[in-house]
Amino acid sequence: MPASPRRPDRAVGHRYGNRPTMKDVAARAGVGLKTVSRVVNGEPGVTPETEHRVQEAIDALGFRRNDSARVLRKGRTASIGLVLEDLADPFYGPLSRAVEEVARAHGALLINGSSAEDPDREQELVLALCARRVDGLVVIPAGDDHRYLEPELKAGVATVFVDRPAGRIDADVVLSDNFGGARDGVAHLIAHGHRRIGFIGDMPRIHTAAERLRGYRAAMEDAGIPVEESWMSLGVTGPERVRRAAEEMLYRPHPVTAVLAGNNRVTVTVIRVLAEHDRRVALVGFDDIELADLLQPGVTVVAQDAAALGRTAAERLFRQLDGSLLTPERIELSTRLIARGSGELPPEG
Amino acid sequence: MPASPRRPDRAVGHRYGNRPTMKDVAARAGVGLKTVSRVVNGEPGVTPETEHRVQEAIDALGFRRNDSARVLRKGRTASIGLVLEDLADPFYGPLSRAVEEVARAHGALLINGSSAEDPDREQELVLALCARRVDGLVVIPAGDDHRYLEPELKAGVATVFVDRPAGRIDADVVLSDNFGGARDGVAHLIAHGHRRIGFIGDMPRIHTAAERLRGYRAAMEDAGIPVEESWMSLGVTGPERVRRAAEEMLYRPHPVTAVLAGNNRVTVTVIRVLAEHDRRVALVGFDDIELADLLQPGVTVVAQDAAALGRTAAERLFRQLDGSLLTPERIELSTRLIARGSGELPPEG
DNA sequence: CCTGCCCCTGACAACGTTGTCCAGGCTCTA
DNA sequence: TAGAGCCTGGACAACGTTGTCAGGGGCAGG
Numbered sequence: 001m002p003a004s005p006r007r008p009d010r011a012v013g014h015r016y017g018n019r020p021t022m023k024d025v026a027a028r029a030g031v032g033l034k035t036v037s038r039v040v041n042g043e044p045g046v047t048p049e050t051e052h053r054v055q056e057a058i059d060a061l062g063f064r065r066n067d068s069a070r071v072l073r074k075g076r077t078a079s080i081g082l083v084l085e086d087l088a089d090p091f092y093g094p095l096s097r098a099v100e101e102v103a104r105a106h107g108a109l110l111i112n113g114s115s116a117e118d119p120d121r122e123q124e125l126v127l128a129l130c131a132r133r134v135d136g137l138v139v140i141p142a143g144d145d146h147r148y149l150e151p152e153l154k155a156g157v158a159t160v161f162v163d164r165p166a167g168r169i170d171a172d173v174v175l176s177d178n179f180g181g182a183r184d185g186v187a188h189l190i191a192h193g194h195r196r197i198g199f200i201g202d203m204p205r206i207h208t209a210a211e212r213l214r215g216y217r218a219a220m221e222d223a224g225i226p227v228e229e230s231w232m233s234l235g236v237t238g239p240e241r242v243r244r245a246a247e248e249m250l251y252r253p254h255p256v257t258a259v260l261a262g263n264n265r266v267t268v269t270v271i272r273v274l275a276e277h278d279r280r281v282a283l284v285g286f287d288d289i290e291l292a293d294l295l296q297p298g299v300t301v302v303a304q305d306a307a308a309l310g311r312t313a314a315e316r317l318f319r320q321l322d323g324s325l326l327t328p329e330r331i332e333l334s335t336r337l338i339a340r341g342s343g344e345l346p347p348e349g
Numbered sequence: 350m351p352a353s354p355r356r357p358d359r360a361v362g363h364r365y366g367n368r369p370t371m372k373d374v375a376a377r378a379g380v381g382l383k384t385v386s387r388v389v390n391g392e393p394g395v396t397p398e399t400e401h402r403v404q405e406a407i408d409a410l411g412f413r414r415n416d417s418a419r420v421l422r423k424g425r426t427a428s429i430g431l432v433l434e435d436l437a438d439p440f441y442g443p444l445s446r447a448v449e450e451v452a453r454a455h456g457a458l459l460i461n462g463s464s465a466e467d468p469d470r471e472q473e474l475v476l477a478l479c480a481r482r483v484d485g486l487v488v489i490p491a492g493d494d495h496r497y498l499e500p501e502l503k504a505g506v507a508t509v510f511v512d513r514p515a516g517r518i519d520a521d522v523v524l525s526d527n528f529g530g531a532r533d534g535v536a537h538l539i540a541h542g543h544r545r546i547g548f549i550g551d552m553p554r555i556h557t558a559a560e561r562l563r564g565y566r567a568a569m570e571d572a573g574i575p576v577e578e579s580w581m582s583l584g585v586t587g588p589e590r591v592r593r594a595a596e597e598m599l600y601r602p603h604p605v606t607a608v609l610a611g612n613n614r615v616t617v618t619v620i621r622v623l624a625e626h627d628r629r630v631a632l633v634g635f636d637d638i639e640l641a642d643l644l645q646p647g648v649t650v651v652a653q654d655a656a657a658l659g660r661t662a663a664e665r666l667f668r669q670l671d672g673s674l675l676t677p678e679r680i681e682l683s684t685r686l687i688a689r690g691s692g693e694l695p696p697e698g
Numbered sequence: 699c700c701t702g703c704c705c706c707t708g709a710c711a712a713c714g715t716t717g718t719c720c721a722g723g724c725t726c727t728a
Numbered sequence: 729t730a731g732a733g734c735c736t737g738g739a740c741a742a743c744g745t746t747g748t749c750a751g752g753g754g755c756a757g758g
Contacts, residue, residue, distance in 0.1 A: 019504045021744055032708035037746060045706060062500030067480040068426065069744035071417045072713050079460070079481075088446040088656075090439050090639070097437040100463055109477060111428070111460045114449055128458060131416040132428075151411030155368045268640065275643055290439070290617065291640050294624055307437075370714055381738035386716060394736060418714035421743050701758080710748085717742085724735075 020061040029057035040065050071133070079103075080158075080317060081129035082112040083122055084140040091264055091287055091306050092140075095162070098310030099138055106318050108135065117206075119143025130157055136317045138162055138310075144205060146171070158320035162313040164207035165330070172320070174313045174331045178208045178286075181302040181335030182215025183222075185260050185284040188300070188337060190223045193347050194258040194282060196231065198249040200242060200270065201262025203235040212262050212286060231256055242269040250277060257347035258282035264289050271299060282345040284337075293340055300343025303336045369410040378406035389414050420482070428452075429666065430478035431461040432471060433489040440613055440636055440655050441489075444511070447659030448487055455667050457484065466555075468492025479506055485666045487511055487659075493554060495520070507669035511662040513556035514679070521669070523662040523680045527557050527635075530651040530684030531564025532571075534609050534633040537649070537686060539572045542696050543607040543631060545580065547598040549591060549619065550611025552584040561611050561635060580605055591618040599626055606696040607631035613638050620648065631694040633686075642689055649692025652685045 022036040029036070031054060038046050039054040046054075057063075071077045082099050084092045100110045111129060115122035122142040126149065129137060136158035144167035153159060153171070161173040189197050199216045202209035213234065220227050230252065233245035246269065249256045259274075259281060261267040267285030274281050285292070288303035312331060319325040371385040378385070380403060387395050388403040395403075406412075420426045431448050433441045449459045460478060464471035471491040475498065478486060485507035493516035502508060502518070510522040538546050548565045551558035562583065569576050579601065582594035595618065598605045608623075608630060610616040616634030623630050634641070634650045641648035661680060668674040 023744080026708095033744095034708055034710095034746080035706090038707090041746085047706070050706085062503070064476070064480055064500070066421075066482060066744055067477075068417060068420045068482050069713090070746075072415075072421050072715090072744080073746045075713075077417065086446060087436070087449065088443040090442065093439065093442040094437040097435060097463060100436065100461075104462075109460055109462065109481070111458055112449075113453075113458065114446060127413070131413055132458070133415060133417050151413070154411070271640070271643060289640070291620070291638070291644065294620060294644055295640065296645050372714080375738095382714095383716080383739080384737055387737090390716085396736070399737080415714055418743090419716075421713090421745085422715050422717085424743080699758100701756105703754105703756085705752105705754085707750105707752085709750085712747085713745085715743085718740085720737105720739085722735105722737090725733090727732085728730090 019066070020063045021066070022063070024061060025054065025057045025063050028061060029054045077133050077135055078107055079109040079111055079132070079134050080136040080138065080314075081126070081132075081134040082110055082138045083115055083125050083129070084112065085117050085142065086114050087112065088114075089265075090290070091304075093306075095140075095306040095310035098307040099314040102311055102314035102318065115140075115142040117142045119145075123148055126152075135321055136160070138313050138317060139166075140164060141166060143167065144207075158317050160313045160317045160320070162309055170328050172313075172316055172325075172328045172330075174309055174316065174333070176208075176304040176309065177332050177334050178211035179215040179218070181286065181304070181337075182212035182260065183219040184215075184335070184337050185286065185300075185302045185343070186216050186219035187222070188339070188343050189258045189260070189282055189284060190219065190225070192258075192282065192344055195223075195225050195347070196228075196254065196256045196258070197225075198231045198233070198246075198256035198259040199262065200233045200236060200245055200249075200259065200266050202237065202266075209234070209262055212260075216260055236266075239265075239269045242266050243273055246270050246273040250279070250281065255279075256281070258284075258343075258345075261285040263287055267299065267301070271295065280345050280348045282347070283342040288338065295342075297342045297345065298340030300340045301338050303338050305333060305336075308333055368415070369412045370415070371412070373410060374403065374406045374412050377410065378403045426482050426484055427456055428458040428460055428481070428483050429485040429487065429663075430475070430481075430483040431459055431487045432464055432474050432478070433461065434466050434491065435463050436461065437463075438614070439639070440653075442655075444489075444655040444659035447656040448663040451660055451663035451667065455670075464489075464491040466491045468494075472497055475501075484670055485509070487662050487666060488515075489513060490515060492516065493556075507666050509662045509666045509669070511658055519677050521662075521665055521674075521677045521679075523658055523665065523682070525557075525653040525658065526681050526683050527560035528564040528567070530635065530653070530686075531561035531609065532568040533564075533684070533686050534635070534649075534651045534692070535565050535568035536571070537688070537692050538607045538609070538631055538633060539568065539574070541607075541631065541693050544572075544574050544696070545577075545603065545605045545607070546574075547580045547582070547595075547605035547608040548611065549582045549585065549594055549598075549608060549615050551586065551615075558583070558611055561609075565609055585615075588614075588618045591615050592622055595619050595622040599628070599630065604628075605630070607633075607692075607694075610634040612636055616648065616650070620644065629694050629697045631696070632691040637687065644691075646691045646694065647689025649689045650687050652687050654682060654685075657682055 022033055026033045026036045036054055039051050080103050103110045113125040119142050130152045139161050140163045146166045146169045159171050161171055165173045204210040236242050236245045261270045264287035285301045288301045292299035371382055374385045375382045385403055388400050429452050452459045462474040468491050479501045488510050489512045495515045495518045508520050510520055514522040553559040585591050585594045610619045613636035637650045637652035
């Protein structure tokens with residue numbers, strides 16, 4: 001084994017597989033370190049002839065600038081973080097893609113993570129992203145207390161919350177009009193003659209779920225319909241539990257004649273239950289779903305524009321980074337009721 | 350303005366908003382720099398009393414370790430890159446999530462980017478990720494020449510291709526049995542009496558599309574059915590063009606009686622076209638789609654397990670990083686034909 | 699021919715962290 | 729009580745890059 005006691009650090013590991021550095025390129029091209037840096041970054045002040053020599057050395061060695069070092073030196077990472085509930089959910093795919101496109105337009109990369117609706121995991125992810133010194137964060141919060149972000153905000157990490165507001169801190173937020181959407185959906189059912197209307201939604205600790213519930217109640221109250229406890233099922237997650245909740249509403253003495261499904265996951269399960277059911281029950285789902293128009297009957301939905309949520313949030317993020325945005329705001333995007341048949345069924349039974 | 354000519358660098362910018370560093374913590378706690386490092390990393394050799402003092406300083410200052418610097422020093426970024434076609438595509442969401450979960454289990458973050466099926470953009474993204482010194486790459490390639498990756502591979506960047514093989518380089522790849530799946534799908538249609546079977550797929554330059562086409566041809570040949578040119582539509586992208594292609598097959602003198610749809614996007618559009626069509630046409634789609642079972646008739650599909658693709662690829666990636674995996678392999682996951690009705694319609698017309 | 703200016707180039711420090719190594723103080727034993 | 733060994737803590741260099749600054753050479757003008 002060749003001895004090299006002088007450079008014990010070299011023994012640490014492959015160190016990026018011993019990639020060539022600017023120093024190596026400089027040595028090979030017979031120029032100074034900084035000249036290589038200039039060529040790599042396209043800075044002016046290098047003779048074409050010198051530039052050519054450097055470029056040759058770069059190609060020969062397969063040099064690629066180490067952005068980790070660059071980041072350390074420059075203080076900006078040109079990357080932003082996105083924390084959401086679950087990338088596999090069809091609602092978040094387009095949102096994530098929209099954020100990515102905006103980031104790309106600003107020359108930034110996107111790091112994302114799924115919180116799986118677990119507040120601890122959300123915090124862990126967010127802080128890991130902060131440790132990486134992402135320039136900004138887009139967060140779809142799972143928890144309701146974000147004071148842990150205070151030092152980060154103070155340190156200048158741009159942050160925008162999406163879909164649900166931040167808890168206990170003052171931050172930018174972009175949301176859908178969940179209240180209005182749910183109210184419209186229920187009003188639509190009422191307009192078609194329903195009075196016994198069920199609501200199946202997520203835990204009310206989740207902002208969107210709470211707002212949609214509020215919209216449901218508001219529409220019922222507007223129509224002077226007293227809501228019975230048994231019409232509401234809150235906090236059910238997972239297909240089996242949603243299924244059971246739906247069946248309870250439908251197979252009781254005075255069953256509901258219509259249902260507002262609180263999100264796309266619930267909608268899908270309820271569609272399944274209704275398909276097996278003999279009585280025709282009206283349905284309005286929150287969030288649009290693919291192929292909803294091709295089912296028999298088509299599924300009436302309150303649609304949010306997931307991509308617009310993501311785009312708006314990301315654009316605000318970069319405006320924060322520009323420094324052109326100072327005070328936190330709350331932006332609400334409207335929803336759209338899309339009637340396709342299931343919401344227009346008359347009451348039956 | 351207070352003068353500070355000694356430290357011109359401070360003028361560069363906020364530098365992460367002037368976050369406190371270990372040096373600041375050390376000064377405040379009255380200990381050495383390395384001691385802070387030890388506390389932060391939970392290394393042994395620090396008195397509980399000292400540790401407590403350091404921890405207090407950390408909390409007071411809101412210190413958070415700068416992982417950029419850490420990465421530079423350690424040579425490992427604990428992050429991996431994922432390049433895919435489009436995060437918004439329901440096929441890639443679960444795949445991406447699966448990769449993320451494996452990464453998380455290994456303490457790594459996931460950076461992802463969409464190539465939008467553009468080879469140049471793929472290369473740009475991949476190289477940007479390499480410049481960040483991700484430890485590994487999972488790539489769903491858009492291009493068919495990946496020699497640009499050679500220096501990176503040589504430098505030790507672990508790489509696994511998914512869904513489609515790498516072009517012109519030797520690398521690990523995890524794919525579905527596209528050939529077999531398509532052949533089974535078409536054989537299924539043939540078994541139900543069809544002979545004039547159409548195929549609508551992506552550009553054959555995309556590996557999956559080529560393989561599925563090959564499977565289609567093989568099944569036809571096995572059954573002794575000569576394929577007519579007009580039954581195949583290759584390289585159509587975008588809903589409108591798929592729609593036109595489907596209509597051409599259906600509204601001609603000797604129309605096809607069944608269709609194999611080459612991917613989930615095509616399937617959805619074909620379903621729409623068929624819904625408007627008066628004649629009953631059989632359909633088998635490649636890739637499962639949500640609610641496929643609830644349509645009338647249910648959509649028969651050749652299902653791939655997107656999550657398994659992602660999981661398998663990511664696991665191989667980390668085995669490469671362990672050093673326990675040396676020679677590139679090709680892994681093929683089988684597909685599953687799910688009969689739901691649309692594939693069992695008899696020929697008509 | 700000299701002076702001065704500008705252009706190109708390179709030396710150097712710094713970004714914030716971690717690995718190495720050494721110094722001191724302590725305990726334990728002979 | 730002195731010596732050996734251990735434990736704690738800190739000084740220092742290095743990771744690969746970029747900003748600053750100064751020096752050298754060429755060219756134009758006096």
